[in-house]
Amino acid sequence: MPEPSxxxxxxxxxxxxxxxxxxxxxxxxxxxxxxxxLGLVGASGxxxxxxxxxxxxxxxxREGRIAIMGAETDYGDTAAMQDIGRHWGILFQQxxxxxxxxxxxxxxxxxxxxxxxxxxxxxxxxxxxLEMVGLSxxxxxxxxxxxxxxxxxxxxxxxxxxxxxxxxxLDEPTSGLDPISASDFDELxxxxxxxxxxxxxxxxxxLDSLNTVCDRVAALSDGKIVEVGPIEQLVGSQHPWVRSYxxxxxxRTRATETH
Amino acid sequence: xxxxxxxxxxSPAGLVASGPWTAAQSVSLERLxxxxxxxxxxxxxxxxxxxxxxxxxxxGAWLLERVIRRYQLQDLKPTLxxxxxxxxxxxxxxxxxNRRPPVLQPERxxxxxxxxxxxxxxxxxxxxxxxxxxxxxxxxxxxGGVVLRxxxxxxxxxxxxxxxxxxxxxxxVVLITFLIGGIIxxxxxxxxxxxxxDAYVVDMVGILVLREIGVLIVSIMVAGRxxxxxxxxxxxxxxxxxIDALRTMGRDPISILVLxxxxxxxxxxxxxxxxxxxxxxxxxxxxxxxxxxMSPDIFIAxxxxxxxxxxxxxxxxxxxxxxxxxxxxxxxxxxxVKGSAESLGLQTTTSVVKSIFLVxxxxxxxxxxxxxxxx
Numbered sequence: 001m002p003e004p005s006x007x008x009x010x011x012x013x014x015x016x017x018x019x020x021x022x023x024x025x026x027x028x029x030x031x032x033x034x035x036x037x038l039g040l041v042g043a044s045g046x047x048x049x050x051x052x053x054x055x056x057x058x059x060x061x062r063e064g065r066i067a068i069m070g071a072e073t074d075y076g077d078t079a080a081m082q083d084i085g086r087h088w089g090i091l092f093q094q095x096x097x098x099x100x101x102x103x104x105x106x107x108x109x110x111x112x113x114x115x116x117x118x119x120x121x122x123x124x125x126x127x128x129x130l131e132m133v134g135l136s137x138x139x140x141x142x143x144x145x146x147x148x149x150x151x152x153x154x155x156x157x158x159x160x161x162x163x164x165x166x167x168x169x170l171d172e173p174t175s176g177l178d179p180i181s182a183s184d185f186d187e188l189x190x191x192x193x194x195x196x197x198x199x200x201x202x203x204x205x206x207l208d209s210l211n212t213v214c215d216r217v218a219a220l221s222d223g224k225i226v227e228v229g230p231i232e233q234l235v236g237s238q239h240p241w242v243r244s245y246x247x248x249x250x251x252r253t254r255a256t257e258t259h
Numbered sequence: 260x261x262x263x264x265x266x267x268x269x270s271p272a273g274l275v276a277s278g279p280w281t282a283a284q285s286v287s288l289e290r291l292x293x294x295x296x297x298x299x300x301x302x303x304x305x306x307x308x309x310x311x312x313x314x315x316x317x318x319g320a321w322l323l324e325r326v327i328r329r330y331q332l333q334d335l336k337p338t339l340x341x342x343x344x345x346x347x348x349x350x351x352x353x354x355x356x357n358r359r360p361p362v363l364q365p366e367r368x369x370x371x372x373x374x375x376x377x378x379x380x381x382x383x384x385x386x387x388x389x390x391x392x393x394x395x396x397x398x399x400x401x402x403g404g405v406v407l408r409x410x411x412x413x414x415x416x417x418x419x420x421x422x423x424x425x426x427x428x429x430x431x432v433v434l435i436t437f438l439i440g441g442i443i444x445x446x447x448x449x450x451x452x453x454x455x456x457d458a459y460v461v462d463m464v465g466i467l468v469l470r471e472i473g474v475l476i477v478s479i480m481v482a483g484r485x486x487x488x489x490x491x492x493x494x495x496x497x498x499x500x501x502i503d504a505l506r507t508m509g510r511d512p513i514s515i516l517v518l519x520x521x522x523x524x525x526x527x528x529x530x531x532x533x534x535x536x537x538x539x540x541x542x543x544x545x546x547x548x549x550x551x552x553m554s555p556d557i558f559i560a561x562x563x564x565x566x567x568x569x570x571x572x573x574x575x576x577x578x579x580x581x582x583x584x585x586x587x588x589x590x591x592x593x594x595x596v597k598g599s600a601e602s603l604g605l606q607t608t609t610s611v612v613k614s615i616f617l618v619x620x621x622x623x624x625x626x627x628x629x630x631x632x633x634x
Contacts, residue, residue, distance in 0.1 A: 100601035115285045117318075124357055128321050131356040145598020164282055164316035195348035196317075 007070030009034045009167050009199040010055060015064035017047070017054050023062070024050045026223030034166075037193055037200040039210045041245060042220030048203045049093075051220065052169055055201075056090055057081055069166065086114065088167040089160030093175065095152040097144035103130065103155045104140035110162040129158040134188060150181040154188070161192070168193075170202040174209055182206060186213050207246075219245065263312075263319070265291045265326070277311030280319025292322040295329055303336050310341030320346070320353040387613075394591035395583075398521055401514045416519035424485040424520075425527030431484070432477055432531050433538040439476055440468055440539030444546040457551055461558055462565040464543035469570040473536035475622055478581040481528060482614040486589035489520055490610035493593025494603045502594070512594075521586035528582035529575055536574060569634055577625050581618050588614040 010032040017025040024047040032038045042048040053059045055066055057075050066073045068084050075081060097106050107126040111117065117125075127137045133154040139147070147155060153173060160168055173189065174182035186209050193200050193213075204210060210217055210231055218228040221241040227234055235246045263278035280288060307326070312319075323339075330337040342350060405412045447460035493516060496502050505512050540562070547553040592610035596603050 099599035111282075115282050115318075117285045117289055121285075121289055121318075121322075124325075125318060125321055128317060128353060128356040132317075132352060137357075137359060143599060161317075164318065195352050197345060 006034055008032055009069060010201060011067040013065045015054065016062045017050055017059060018062055023223060028224050030218055030225050032199060032201055034199050035197055036215040037202060037213050039214035039217045040203045040220060041217060046220055047223060048220055049171060052171055052203055056169060086163055087165055088169060089165040090169045091156050091160045091171060091173055093171040095156035097152065097156055099144050102141055102143055106155065107158045107162050114163060129161055133158045149176050153185060167199045167201065170200060172203055174206045183208065189213055263288055263291060273306045273308060275308045275311060279314040280312055281314045281316045282318040285318060288319060288322050292325050295326060305330050305335050305337040307337060307339050308341045309339055315346045315349060320349050324353050390591045391587060394587045397513045398517060398587060401518045404514065413515060413519045417522050420520050420523035421527055424523055425530060428484060428531060429534060432480055432535050435480060436473065436476055436535035437538040437542040439472065440464060440542030441546040443467060444543035445550055448551040458561065460547060460551065461561040465562050465566040466570055468536050468539040469566055469574045473539055474532045474574045474577050474581065477532045477535040478618045479615050482585045482618060483611055485524065486585045486614050487607050487611050489589035490593040490607045491603065493590055494596030494606055497594060497596045498598060517590045520590065524582040524586040525579045529578040532575055532578040573629050573634055580621060584617045584621060585614045588617060
């Protein structure tokens with residue numbers, strides 16, 4: 001449980017983001033506590049990724065404030081944003097590995113840019129990160145195009161963890177993985193989260209991930225967070241969209257399997 | 260924030276680590292881990308006290324692990340004490356990594372490497388040519404299919420590409436050939452005037468532009484403008500598996516993607532060559548008028564004497580062949596793109612360089628051919 005004296009890892013207040021006439025997020029507020037795994041669910045095209053991309057500064061907000069580790073973000077101030085950026089690592093949906101660098105070089109890239117350390121240590125640390133996410137040192141010499149979907153996600157996670165961030169953003173980490181790889185990946189996130197004391201902000205559709213990894217789940221509907229709390233609370237929610245999300249045919253099948 | 264330290268503690272075999280062991284302190288940490296405090300070899304046990312460590316991340320944990328392993332290499336038994344509970348998991352995880360010794364690439368003979376590179380490049384030339392021939396063959400086969408069943412030509416796509424590589428290229432092609440015609444005329448007048456032969460500038464501009472320069476400049480521009488676009492388009496389709504998707508639907512990527520592009524190029528290039536040659540003659544005429552003082556009616560009269568339809572034919576006959584070479588090279592290079600952005604760039608460069616080279620070689624072959632048949 002977070003200590004009350006500490007500011008939340010991420011604090012979003014009255015955030016409005018839109019494109020053209022339409023507001024995708026409309027006065028959204030959300031807190032992510034330190035050391036928790038927060039899952040964000042919402043309809044496809046409902047603004048989950050927009051929220052994630054706004055928090056990490058890729059989309060400018062129209063209104064509202066975002067604070068990371070208690071520090072207000074100011075997206076106009078590049079230097080300040082670089083400092084804040086060292087607090088987080090991001091796992092993009094498609095991995096977003098640099099295609100002309102090997103996996104080893106991909107993982108080394110953030111360290112090389114931000115830290116003054118020798119090449120030997122860089123190599124050792126990159127291998128360490130790769131082994132921590134369950135890749136072998138040999139995989140480090142491959143190029144991103146030679147990796148399978150699951151390995152790409154792992155390599156991208158290793159790069160996201162390169163600077164030992166406090167917060168990790170995961171954009172649909174298990175999408176496109178088979179159930180075995182997906183549950184392995186969930187387990188990996190869980191282990192790393194505990195060992196490294198990470199705060200995880202996860203956009204996901206995977207009900208299994210929500211059940212096994214997430215401490216709290218936030219439901220995004222109509223540009224607002226309509227319900228946030230432990231998964232049981234969301235399953236029992238009376239909000240019509242949340243109800244249909246957790247009580248549709250597929251969710252029910254899952255529930256009967258697990259009970 | 261205080262600096263991280265690793266110092267000899269109270270007991271002779273004890274070390275005390277303290278301060279923040281994080282990436283922010285990477286420089287001093289790396290120095291710390293490199294200079295190990297020496298331990299009396301009589302004492303087998305080295306105790307490292309971590310209770311003073313305020314922060315620890317992967318970098319710090321790994322350097323600590325490195326210290327432990329180096330003591331182990333010295334036949335000592337290092338143990339960690341006073342490990343704060345929150346660091347225990349990380350230290351255990353780090354304990355297992357980097358266990359396998361790194362595989363070192365054996366040093367290779369420089370001469371052998373150099374010879375190998377020459378060999379590979381030579382063999383590469385052969386495969387390059389094979390790819391080019393394979394693409395020409397595929398285009399030929401696909402064209403054969405269209406001849407048998409004319410309706411199987413992708414007309415919409417062909418017209419679209421004709422618009423892109425033909426119509427949209429007109430302004431820049433006309434502008435550049437206009438300038439080149441003017442420059443040739445200016446140079447001719449300047450040098451021919453020395454021996455009073457400036458009237459022959461018209462012959463030079465006319466023959467040079469119609470036979471050689473017109474088609475060559477236009478082909479080179481089209482290779483740079485449209486050939487590169489073809490390679491990049493097909494290459495990114497290849498990267499995103501769109502070409503594989505087409506294949507699995509039982510559709511031939513050659514007839515859907517390549518043939519319309521090549522046909523459009525083969526139709527567009529003679530037209531562009533014609534327009535370009537006219538623009539070059541126009542530019543030459545203007546320069547002759549304003550710079551050389553030759554009035555337009557004299558220029559046209561002399562041009563009529565100097566050039567014949569044969570010169571024009573020689574130029575324009577070459578155009579479709581140039582287009583075929585550019586199209587085939589551009590498409591075959593596009594299909595050779597692999598997964599990375601770098602490979603897309605490399606293949607696009609290769610495509611332009613190779614098609615310009617082949618265009619010039621082909622022009623030389625045509626020159627020999629036309630000379631031998633007396634055209």
